Amino acid sequence: MKKIIICLMLICFVLTSAGCWNWIEIENRGLVGILGMDKAAEKGKIKVSMQMIKPSEIKGGKEGGGGAGEAVVVYTDTGNTPLDALRNISRKTGRKIFLPEISILVIGQELAREGVGPIMDFWRRDHETSLRTQVIISSGKAEEVLNTKIPTEKVGGFALDKMLEATKFHSKAPVNDILEFNNDVKSETSSPATAALKVIGKEKDPSKESFSPGKKIIIDGSAVFKDYKMTGQLTEEESRGMLWVKGKVKSGVIIIPVPGYEDKTMDLEIIRSSSKIKPEIKNGKLSINIKVKQEANISSIPPVDINIEKSNFIDKVKEENEKAIKKEVLASLSKARDLNADIFSIGEALHEKYPRQWSQYEKRWNDLFPYLNVKVQVDASIERTGMITNPLMVNSR
Amino acid sequence: MSTPAHQKTKLKKKSEAVVKMLEAGKISNKQLVFLIISILLSTTSIFLPSAIYQEVKQDAWMVIILVVLVTAAAAFVLALLGNRFQDSTIIQYSTKILGIPLGKVVGLLYIIYFIYINAIIFREFMDMITTSYMPETPSLVVCISLFIAVAYLVRSGIEVLSRVSEITIPVILLLLVVVIMMVLPEVKISNFKPVMETGLLEITKSIYVPLAFFLEIVTMLMLVPYVNKPAQVKRTFILGVVISGLFLLLIMFAVIGVFGNLVGSMNFSTLRVIKYIKLFNLIERVEPVIMLMWVYGISIKIAVFFYCSVLALAQWLNLREYKALVLPTGVIIITLSFIMWDSSMQLKTHVKTIAPFFIVVEIAIPAFLLGVSALRGIKGVRK
CATH class of the missing domain: 3.30.300.210 (Nutrient germinant receptor protein C, domain 3)
Known part of the structure; x- marks a missing residue:
């Protein structure tokens, strides 16, 4: 009898104590495809923009099941440090940003020229972030890249992933993840060079019928860094x-x-x-x-x-x-x-x-x-x- | 509660018969190998790669080879001592060799050593869980939930403990090999070059911290009397050291090969390397598997040290029973693990400063005991 009671108590204990303190249900997490970082208008601040995935638009599997709306929504916010900005963004989204799924980090040129040290340190230190995240430098604002719709993919992050994957067909831009980037920074002599991109074209004119997407993102050579600071660009x-x-x-x-x-x-x-x-x-x-x-x-x-x-x-x-x-x-x-x-x-x-x-x-x-x-x-x-x-x-x- | 009367008397008789031994269990030499692997591999595999890399950079793997060689030699000396006294533990024969007062001092030193190491492992374990997986979970919760499981294991005796290790350790080693195989495509050979840049002197100098970890094999002197074939303990010790060394070398190879010059700045490089796995866009995020095995491995290591400290204390105090000591000793260990270090950085520097003292306890004292016993011609009962 005593044993049965103990067993029951243990089972109750196991059921109630599942998960860790900072456990968040998957539907309450903020899933992000791409993250963009820019220099904010205020001095010394960082502006973070991200494409958050709308779960209701992605699920459904077959065509038409997902609904007609956009699959992602772009949020921006500023903060003194990357993490500060990421937490500030929760004021607008109501969700804590889930970092491990971020496959691409777009950094605006202005911020890159000022130095990406704090971002890289945060990315290496945080326990959620992945060293496989790829770094791309945008010659304009990162926010603009995130706001550009890529019609072939529902989520912009997937499209950029494929663009980087496709560099192997033309070999006109390097692909570097956070690990390789930091390896070069840590080395006393090497300088990192990572893929650059830019947004070309104009906003589509709704009055004219055309299959052309209007604004496009294009991989464009590479950005060269000296330590953490971008110093130039390669054609x-x-x-x-x-x-x-x-x-x-x-x-x-x-x-x-x-x-x-x-x-x-x-x-x-x-x-x-x-x-x-x-x-x-x-x-x-x-x-x-x-x-x-x-x-x-x-x-x-x-x-x-x-x-x-x-x-x-x-x-x-x-x-x-x-x-x-x-x-x-x-x-x-x-x-x-x-x-x-x-x-x-x-x-x-x-x-x-x-x-x-x-x-x-x-x-x-x-x-x-x-x-x-x-x-x-x-x-x-x-x-x-x-x-x-x-x-x-x-x-x- | 419903045990028949005759069984009760049987149990009583049995416990009376083993009053001298404190522990009636028997373990096989194979089980001892697994226990050695659990104590040598579970913490070193997480903390050593970065620590050694900071000292000698890409030659870190050579340090491991050197440490394994030195440890194998030391294990041979320890086994000689264990062989000489096949019926008793180091706490018991130190009084035989050095006389009661000095022997008791040596015994106390070992009790402190076991408790101290255990506090360090507890703290390392908590740091690892809280920094890499559950940053907001209070350390005490992690600690106490582990403690409950380990205390149960210790109270069940050495036989149960070794059987658990016999079941879990092979699985852990197998998973480790599989996981390392998955990292192999990312290994860059250029990360190992230039070979021998720091020079042999630096490599030799930097072995003492890893050596302090590896010489924890001295704990096995508490378990020699319970081994089936104490005469073969030499082989068992060396086998355990070499297997653990090979696996550590494998981990080291993966970590340096993938991360190159960043290894030195990482806290849990082994975890990070496993997080980095991405095979065919299909196999990703396998780190929970590795975490699971480390929790198992570290639990067994803590249990071994815990068991040894409790048994040593019981023998030192000439008690009839060690089970009553489990709870109080556990409370001491957990308290120590919380109050001794303010932060994980402090723990790291502390381990570096304390390592030479550990080495003294781990090899110098047993070697001294062996020398004195040989000179005075003191021997235990051979089985």
């Missing part, structure tokens, strides 16, 4: 130049002039690439060798009179290909020198190879980097020519 060409050096170009298109017909262009599809940074110290002089390896396929040739089966043609294409890659790499290198930002982690490569001599370079890296003796060597190969061989000649009969 798409320079961004890919940086990715060549880092060995992160996965795919993309290279435009080159057709050998023999310099006024016409053909293109190549990048299949894979890899790279190696080889620092060398000889007689106390430091030189850096960057080796980029690439494989590409021919993807289109204009209708001109050529025979691609002659090895000589492929060799020339290869040469042009190498030239084009080298041009991109050199463009990024000169921009990096201008900004004095080691976005390639050349310093870390030197650190790896010469740990003993490293200490004498580490402190002077800021003075050394712009004047480094860098040699770029590209080793490209043209693997295949696609489904056809020669282009069809228009007047060859």
Whole structure:
């Protein structure tokens, strides 16, 4: 009898004590797709904007079940620190913001130029946030990005996720999460570079019928940081130049002039690439060798009179290909020198190879980097020519 | 309450027979290995990666190898001592070796050591739960709910305790391997370079904190008399140390490989690395699994230390029963874990300053006891 009573008491105890102190039911949580951070109008304050997901519009599964309304709603509020602003926002939403689901953090350029240190510290310190959250810098206000509707997705966060995922098809912007960003900040020499985006186009005119979405978000090169402060921006060409050096170009298109017909262009599809940074110290002089390896396929040739089966043609294409890659790499290198930002982690490569001599370079890296003796060597190969061989000649009969 | 009369007398007889032993249970050598793994792995796997990284950066994994080698050698010495006195615990034979007054002082030192370590583990456990999962839950609630479970385990005796470890520890180790496998795609080899940057001297210097953690294996000298085959205890000890070391090495590899230079600034890097898992956009947020296993592992570790402190106290005071001491000792441990440190940062620096003293208790005193007993020719009963 006594045992039964004890068992019953224990069961009651288990039932009543489930969950922790700060337990919130899932339907009362504020689920957020993207979070945006901007400099507020008041001095020293941060403006947080977020796309909150409306649960009633998302659920339902099949088309039509979700209702006709918008799936998200954008709220903004200001605060002295990121967390302050996030808690202030609850005054408007009535829900505590659920941070773990945030996959993208958009930071406005103004705030990025002032420094993102407090945001990064908060993100690393908080127990809810994820180190996988991706950082994007908006060249305008982050709030504007959040307010731009992307018709293909109900939730803007998912759309931006896909945009970042799709960078592997063109390799014109780097993808960095909080972890990689902070790894570069922590390193004494490296500078983080992360994807940038901008909003283009005008608000859609409701009187004109059109399938075009009006305002659009577009991934646009990358933003370069020196420690926690944004110092400059790379164009798409320079961004890919940086990715060549880092060995992160996965795919993309290279435009080159057709050998023999310099006024016409053909293109190549990048299949894979890899790279190696080889620092060398000889007689106390430091030189850096960057080796980029690439494989590409021919993807289109204009209708001109050529025979691609002659090895000589492929060799020339290869040469042009190498030239084009080298041009991109050199463009990024000169921009990096201008900004004095080691976005390639050349310093870390030197650190790896010469740990003993490293200490004498580490402190002077800021003075050394712009004047480094860098040699770029590209080793490209043209693997295949696609489904056809020669282009069809228009007047060859 | 409804036990028949003859059974009652049987129980009484049995308890009379074991008055000398205090504990009638028997555990197998395999169970002892699991107990060793639970005490060596459950706290080190959470706190050591960051602590070592702060000292020697990417060479932290070498420190683990060095520590395991040193600990294996120390475990050999401890096993020699345990082998010499197969029928009694360190509290009992220290009086035999050094005489009553000095031996009692040594015994008291060990009781304080067990209670002290237990307070540290309790505090670490609370800090971990409250910072990473339930920030608003009062620590006392976490602490007392754990204490109830552990006190029950301790009162059930060493046999039950070892069986629990035999069931849970293999599952924990298996889960650990699975989870680490899931992190592997994120590991960057460049995070381990350059190798040996800090130099062998720095690596050797930085081993004393992890060594203090690993030498907690000295606790097993309280359990040697209850092992089935005390003669094989050498093998058992070393096996336990090596297995724990390998798993810690695996964790270290994952943590450094994924987080690189940020490991030093993290509080619970192992938890963080498991939070970072994202496989095929499908497997995410597996950290509750790892949390579950750590709660199990740490409970067993606390139970082992708790059991040892209570048993040691009972033997030191020549009591017939240790169960009555469970509650008062527990209250002391919990109180200590609350009042000794103001914040988790203070605990960290405190552990660093106290580590050398721990090492003295953990290996210097047993080695001294072994030396004196060999010189004086004192031996326990061999089984």
